[in-house]
Amino acid sequence: MFALSKRRFIQLAGLSIANRIVPNRLCGAAKQASAGRKVIIVTFGGGVRYAETFAPEGLRNIPRLVEMKPRGLFFRSCANAGVLSHYNSTASILTGNWQRVDDFGFQPPASPTIFEYYRKATGAGPTDAWAIATNKSFSMIGAGSGRDLGQPYGPNLVLPKQLLLEAVQGAAAKNADAGVANRENVLRHLETILSEGYEGVGWTIFKAGRQLDRAVRETLAHALVEYINGPEAPSSGDELTFFIAREVMREFAPRLMLVNFWDMDVAHWGSYSLYLQAITKTDRLTGMLWEEIQSNPSYKDKTTLLILPELGRDGDINAANGFLNHRSGDASCRNMWMLARGAGVPAGDIERPVFHVDLAATAGELLGIKAGEMTGRPMREILS
Amino acid sequence: MAGGSKLSPALQALVDKGLFDRLPATFSTFFFEQMQDWETLFPAERNYHERLFTLLDRSDPAMVEGLFEPLRRIEQTMGVNEKNWPRRHFTLDQVDFLNRSPRYPEWRKAVADIFARLDPLLEDEITRAGHSRLVVVIAPAELPVGPDRMWLRIRQHGKRIPLEAPEDVGDYLPLLLTGAGRKDAASSIAAKYATKGEAYDAWAVEAGGSLADAGAERVVALSYERLRDYRARLMSEVRHIVETQEVRGPRQLSAKLKDLKIRASEGDVSRDPVLAEFARAILLSGNGTLLVNNTFVEWSTVQAVRRARPSVAIVSFGIRNKIKPFSSLLIYADQDTTNPIPTQMDTLGTYVDLEIFYQYIWQEFEKYAEYRRNTAYLFVGEGMDELLAIAPPDFPLPAATKPTKLAEVFASMKDWMNL
Numbered sequence: 001m002f003a004l005s006k007r008r009f010i011q012l013a014g015l016s017i018a019n020r021i022v023p024n025r026l027c028g029a030a031k032q033a034s035a036g037r038k039v040i041i042v043t044f045g046g047g048v049r050y051a052e053t054f055a056p057e058g059l060r061n062i063p064r065l066v067e068m069k070p071r072g073l074f075f076r077s078c079a080n081a082g083v084l085s086h087y088n089s090t091a092s093i094l095t096g097n098w099q100r101v102d103d104f105g106f107q108p109p110a111s112p113t114i115f116e117y118y119r120k121a122t123g124a125g126p127t128d129a130w131a132i133a134t135n136k137s138f139s140m141i142g143a144g145s146g147r148d149l150g151q152p153y154g155p156n157l158v159l160p161k162q163l164l165l166e167a168v169q170g171a172a173a174k175n176a177d178a179g180v181a182n183r184e185n186v187l188r189h190l191e192t193i194l195s196e197g198y199e200g201v202g203w204t205i206f207k208a209g210r211q212l213d214r215a216v217r218e219t220l221a222h223a224l225v226e227y228i229n230g231p232e233a234p235s236s237g238d239e240l241t242f243f244i245a246r247e248v249m250r251e252f253a254p255r256l257m258l259v260n261f262w263d264m265d266v267a268h269w270g271s272y273s274l275y276l277q278a279i280t281k282t283d284r285l286t287g288m289l290w291e292e293i294q295s296n297p298s299y300k301d302k303t304t305l306l307i308l309p310e311l312g313r314d315g316d317i318n319a320a321n322g323f324l325n326h327r328s329g330d331a332s333c334r335n336m337w338m339l340a341r342g343a344g345v346p347a348g349d350i351e352r353p354v355f356h357v358d359l360a361a362t363a364g365e366l367l368g369i370k371a372g373e374m375t376g377r378p379m380r381e382i383l384s
Numbered sequence: 385m386a387g388g389s390k391l392s393p394a395l396q397a398l399v400d401k402g403l404f405d406r407l408p409a410t411f412s413t414f415f416f417e418q419m420q421d422w423e424t425l426f427p428a429e430r431n432y433h434e435r436l437f438t439l440l441d442r443s444d445p446a447m448v449e450g451l452f453e454p455l456r457r458i459e460q461t462m463g464v465n466e467k468n469w470p471r472r473h474f475t476l477d478q479v480d481f482l483n484r485s486p487r488y489p490e491w492r493k494a495v496a497d498i499f500a501r502l503d504p505l506l507e508d509e510i511t512r513a514g515h516s517r518l519v520v521v522i523a524p525a526e527l528p529v530g531p532d533r534m535w536l537r538i539r540q541h542g543k544r545i546p547l548e549a550p551e552d553v554g555d556y557l558p559l560l561l562t563g564a565g566r567k568d569a570a571s572s573i574a575a576k577y578a579t580k581g582e583a584y585d586a587w588a589v590e591a592g593g594s595l596a597d598a599g600a601e602r603v604v605a606l607s608y609e610r611l612r613d614y615r616a617r618l619m620s621e622v623r624h625i626v627e628t629q630e631v632r633g634p635r636q637l638s639a640k641l642k643d644l645k646i647r648a649s650e651g652d653v654s655r656d657p658v659l660a661e662f663a664r665a666i667l668l669s670g671n672g673t674l675l676v677n678n679t680f681v682e683w684s685t686v687q688a689v690r691r692a693r694p695s696v697a698i699v700s701f702g703i704r705n706k707i708k709p710f711s712s713l714l715i716y717a718d719q720d721t722t723n724p725i726p727t728q729m730d731t732l733g734t735y736v737d738l739e740i741f742y743q744y745i746w747q748e749f750e751k752y753a754e755y756r757r758n759t760a761y762l763f764v765g766e767g768m769d770e771l772l773a774i775a776p777p778d779f780p781l782p783a784a785t786k787p788t789k790l791a792e793v794f795a796s797m798k799d800w801m802n803l
Contacts, residue, residue, distance in 0.1 A: 083483055083484050083488075084483075085483070088484070098486070100484040100485070100486065101484075103480065103483065103484070268671050268672060269671065269672030269675060269676050269679060270671055270672040270673070270676055270678070270679025270682060270683065270737075271672065271676055271678075271679065271704065271733065271737050272736055272737050272739075272740045272741075273730070273732070273733035273734075273735075273736035273737050274707060274733065276736065316740070316743065316744070316747075317747070321671070321683070321686060321744065322740065322744055323740070324671055324679075325671075327483070329488065329489050329492055
């Protein structure tokens with residue numbers, strides 16, 4: 001029954017083995033891009049406090065990061081001095097300037113992102129810069145509102161959770177008796193979504209040509225179907241994001257990528273145990289991403305991985321409601337850490353405080369490009 | 385007043401004489417907006433507003449000017465003006481304005497500094513009129529740990545008291561809260577206090593529905609379980625609003641949610657407009673109160689403390705269900721109906737959740753002058769042979785050398801509350 005559904009899905013979605021073969025020009029672009037240093041920024045995200053991560057009592061939640069830290073460069077203080085919303089915080093990381101646009105993603109960042117600078121400076125194609133985000137309000141985060149750069153230089157942007165959400169909601173709405181846990185049901189709706197089109201349901205694929213869009217979409221959609229059917233079926237948005245990120249790395253080997261994890265924002269539900277579980281899961285997925293870098297020839301020994309939470313959460317003392325929220329502006333919300341690991345990065349602990357806006361400037365230097373005006377400054381310790 | 389809500393004569397007089405117009409816009413507008421809902425404010429909130437603004441009115445104008453001068457200066461640098469900050473209208477747009485301002489941390493500090501000077505003056509009156517208060521926090525019987533693993537974040541502030549638990553666990557809470565066994569159906573400590581206290585002075589907040597049975601009419605009884613129909617309707621209506629894209633974003637959604645009031649058939653709190661609005665606000669606050677029973681209990685308690693300042697609060701948690709696959713994607717869906725996987729209890733997860741909630745609840749009470757130095761907190765695990773007491777030295781719980789009976793604990797609570 002399962003296999004039948006899968007076959008039917010592939011037929012309906014118009015996917016075939018032929019479509020798995022990436023067009024030659026895509027392969028060429030990927031090969032060309034792999035020549036230089038690659039940068040992957042991971043927002044260890046959704047909001048997590050020092051207390052549950054690199055504070056002594058938090059180490060048990062992040063065994064993979066603890067394992068990675070001794071051979072990486074650990075910045076003890078990486079501060080978010082901007083707006084404490086997910087969108088503005090992440091946009092600040094990507095632009096190198098503190099962003100103060102709409103908190104809920106209804107506006108693009110006010111200044112260019114590192115994706116735009118990178119693509120403009122190098123002439124890299126759209127498959128060489130990707131943003132994969134669990135947070136489904138991030139559809140406009142890839143490119144700023146400026147006229148000189150903007151969308152034409154933005155990244156391919158995928159919102160995997162939104163894609164799955166549409167499928168799950170469709171299944172729940174149309175067949176409430178069977179329930180959403182019925183994977184057949186979910187797949188049926190996923191089929192419909194994928195065959196109906198992707199705009200507005202999780203994909204903002206760069207429009208460099210309809211043919212290219214389709215190829216990219218079909219390649220990933222096919223893999224997604226395999227994944228959902230497979231033994232590692234996802235149970236959360238971040239698992240889906242990891243999977244898409246890994247597929248992108250394998251298929252397109254981009255030089256610049258943002259992987260936005262977000263599930264630990266489940267803390268808003270008020271369950272500390274679910275929050276801790278999400279942290280541990282994000283830790284595991286980050287570890288798996290590092291393993292992929294190590295095992296993928298396009299990335300091994302030429303990739304710098306930059307891992308940081310985009311924001312913290314309110315402290316336990318004198319805050320509105322502690323870990324549930326992240327708006328108080330106290331130190332627990334703002335003071336985070338950053339871990340750099342990979343090609344050319346020395347091992348060590350850095351006391352010097354750095355800021356979220358320093359990430360884009362650092363990524364620019366790692367990629368060998370001259371970015372525009374940024375508040376942030378390159379982290380010289382990574383570059384030395 | 386807009387919205388047809390009538391202020392007290394004293395406060396209306398202060399509005400009429402222009403007090404609010406003389407204060408910095410970000411400060412006065414916030415309070416003015418809160419007072420728009422005067423009829424759905426608790427007596428403690430009304431009293432606070434009256435005391436705060438009366439204090440400002442009767443104080444030396446030069447002193448008041450000096451108090452607010454730093455805030456005025458920051459407002460100027462933030463660009464607060466009549467256009468982006470219309471007098472007497474505080475909406476999510478204003479919240480957004482503050483959040484996005486580079487000066488927001490300075491603004492927060494300036495406001496905190498103002499209250500650091502006002503609060504001691506306001507609290508003096510409260511402290512002078514202080515009286516004994518009681519908070520009982522109950523953990524469910526199914527927790528997979530013993531008392532040695534309970535209340536770890538706060539136990540250093542109190543004392544563990546050995547208990548003589550009854551043979552029938554069903555008698556445990558009745559003995560503790562009423563002093564008698566289940567079959568006697570006696571009045572609870574909250575009900576006894578409610579008969580002599582002011583309105584909204586005794587609360588029973590619970591995940592299940594058993595405390596409400598032991599309540600009396602004057603006890604504010606909030607039960608996650610008993611609000612099930614209201615919760616189901618709210619989830620359905622919110623999902624409909626979101627799915628049909630009737631709203632553009634959270635700000636617009638928030639305005640729509642204001643209209644989703646509880647119906648008479650959905651719970652007893654509908655009979656009281658103050659409590660009806662309280663229940664609506666709790667369930668639609670944006671956190672997990674619609675979905676997670678213990679979040680509802682914790683947030684209801686925290687809000688009750690902030691807003692109503694009860695003298696007696698019985699807070700009873702339950703066991704949270706496990707989160708089902710895919711359901712994290714469906715925030716406004718009833719997991720029990722949309723997912724055929726049998727519902728399972730998450731006892732270990734609940735234990736972890738509650739350990740931090742005990743701390744948050746205790747801290748919240750202790751933020752307010754009403755509770756400091758005169759409140760007895762009893763943290764209890766149903767069926768457990770120990771409780772944690774954080775109480776002033778004169779709380780009459782026996783300095784037990786042998787296990788205390790639950791009926792004796794009840795008697796101590798009764799003495800403490802002068803009942």
